[in-house]
Amino acid sequence: MQISQSNTVVSPFVTSSDASEEVLSQLAREQKSRKKWLLVQPVSTTSMMVDSGTVSMPLNLIMVATMVGKLFDVTFIDERLGDKVPEDFSGFDVVAVTSRTLNASMAYRIGDAALRQGKIVILGGVHPTMLSDEASQHCTSVVYGEIESIWTELAVDVLKGTMQRVYRAKELKPMSTMLHPDFSYALAAKNAKKYSTRIPILATKGCPVGCNFCTTPTIYGKNYRYRELDLVLDEMRYHQKRLNKERVNFSFMDDNISFRPKYFMTLLEEMAKLGVHWNANISMNFLDKPEVAELAGRSGCDLLSIGFESLNPETLKSVQKGSNRLGSYETVVSNLHNNGVAIQGYFMFGFDNDTEESFQLTYDFIMKNRIEFPVFSLVTPFPGTPYFDEMKPRMRHFDWDKYDTYHYMFEPNKMAGDKLLQNFVKLQQEVYKGGAILKRMKGKPMNWIWLANYAMNRFTHKLTTDYYY
Numbered sequence: 001m002q003i004s005q006s007n008t009v010v011s012p013f014v015t016s017s018d019a020s021e022e023v024l025s026q027l028a029r030e031q032k033s034r035k036k037w038l039l040v041q042p043v044s045t046t047s048m049m050v051d052s053g054t055v056s057m058p059l060n061l062i063m064v065a066t067m068v069g070k071l072f073d074v075t076f077i078d079e080r081l082g083d084k085v086p087e088d089f090s091g092f093d094v095v096a097v098t099s100r101t102l103n104a105s106m107a108y109r110i111g112d113a114a115l116r117q118g119k120i121v122i123l124g125g126v127h128p129t130m131l132s133d134e135a136s137q138h139c140t141s142v143v144y145g146e147i148e149s150i151w152t153e154l155a156v157d158v159l160k161g162t163m164q165r166v167y168r169a170k171e172l173k174p175m176s177t178m179l180h181p182d183f184s185y186a187l188a189a190k191n192a193k194k195y196s197t198r199i200p201i202l203a204t205k206g207c208p209v210g211c212n213f214c215t216t217p218t219i220y221g222k223n224y225r226y227r228e229l230d231l232v233l234d235e236m237r238y239h240q241k242r243l244n245k246e247r248v249n250f251s252f253m254d255d256n257i258s259f260r261p262k263y264f265m266t267l268l269e270e271m272a273k274l275g276v277h278w279n280a281n282i283s284m285n286f287l288d289k290p291e292v293a294e295l296a297g298r299s300g301c302d303l304l305s306i307g308f309e310s311l312n313p314e315t316l317k318s319v320q321k322g323s324n325r326l327g328s329y330e331t332v333v334s335n336l337h338n339n340g341v342a343i344q345g346y347f348m349f350g351f352d353n354d355t356e357e358s359f360q361l362t363y364d365f366i367m368k369n370r371i372e373f374p375v376f377s378l379v380t381p382f383p384g385t386p387y388f389d390e391m392k393p394r395m396r397h398f399d400w401d402k403y404d405t406y407h408y409m410f411e412p413n414k415m416a417g418d419k420l421l422q423n424f425v426k427l428q429q430e431v432y433k434g435g436a437i438l439k440r441m442k443g444k445p446m447n448w449i450w451l452a453n454y455a456m457n458r459f460t461h462k463l464t465t466d467y468y469y
Contacts, residue, residue, distance in 0.1 A: 042106040043079035059200035081191035098125040111138035130384025144168035207256035252280035268299040297339030350379035377405035421465040
């Protein structure tokens with residue numbers, strides 16, 4: 001099939017949305033046979049525990065499959081489960097791959113192979129959005145940001161065989177138009193049992209805070225959108241019915257679910273009536289209010305993931321983490337623990353203000369406050385962020401396979417690189433020693449968090465600084 005391609009970098013949208021929908025409907029009716037799409041979730045090549053063991057169901061790709069499946073035939077492949085991408089793409093018209101930075105090279109290899117076989121290749125996800133010029137060398141078209149907001153234009157061009165180089169929405173669609181994701185695409189996989197039993201769900205998109213190391217503002221701008229509460233609750237009820245049980249475990253995939261407190265609190269009040277359990281990433285900017293933690297616990301929250309990032313106020317200021325106030329850290333922890341909510345705490349090292357004392361302060365904070373599941377990472381400036389532009393002259397390499405937040409990217413001003421890594425390894429091993437786990441977890445309910453701690457005990461025991469180069 002001959003594919004013509006416009007040199008226009010951004011989809012021009014010369015027709016109105018209604019007109020585009022009408023064109024799409026007409027083209028869909030005229031199809032003699034439905035075009036076939038291959039959707040791929042690539043695995044990463046990192047040596048760390050990123051894509052090993054149990055993995056989360058890829059909600060974004062499931063949402064794409066749901067949308068594509070209305071007009072086209074869909075084959076869904078998740079390499080993290082052990083699924084294999086075929087070498088022969090003759091059975092497909094379109095090969096679409098989602099990509100983060102750490103699996104960009106895998107996505108590019110798939111794209112290159114499909115291009116050589118004359119297929120329409122679409123790359124989307126965080127990395128192609130951040131580096132659309134680079135990604136466009138390995139595909140027919142790049143989807144910049146979310147596909148929902150450009151779907152009509154993209155689908156029309158696929159049916160006509162006239163593809164744009166980049167599809168970028170002039171404005172983002174309201175989340176009320178978002179379809180209920182059809183999980184059967186993922187659950188039909190041969191190795192679907194490797195997926196976490198936690199059901200991913202989305203209530204909001206975006207985060208206006210604007211930390212300079214975060215990719216979210218590039219994807220969504222400073223927009224913050226949310227779904228109508230009834231749509232979120234209906235989706236929860238659907239899964240309760242599908243699984244034939246009340247206590248379904250949900251994971252919110254939102255960037256900052258609590259940014260609109262009134263919306264968030266109303267959602268939790270309604271969830272408290274359903275009997276579900278849930279976890280989420282959350283900003284700590286209003287978790288120092290005890291009523292928020294009380295409602296979280298009452299609505300079934302068993303864990304919140306919080307980016308403490310650093311115990312150094314100068315570091316927090318340098319990365320524009322204004323929502324973090326060191327003086328409220330212990331209050332936030334206490335409020336959550338008093339209401340039976342466990343904490344997955346994220347801590348980053350390698351900032352210019354870090355010293356050896358930074359590691360001791362973090363250890364003391366974790367042990368004193370009995371943080372259930374500490375997660376440690378090395379500072380990684382991701383392409384497309386202000387922090388990447390700032391640090392680019394000092395970066396040791398641009399090997400995307402190592403952009404997993406577990407590789408040494410640059411030497412901080414106040415520590416030699418080898419000292420940084422020695423302390424980084426030591427901190428993890430001390431926090432995940434058997435005695436330290438028992439101290440942090442004493443009296444906590446026996447659940448998956450205990451298992452995660454002991455998995456980390458085994459993993460950190462064998463760590464050396466060589467892992468991080």
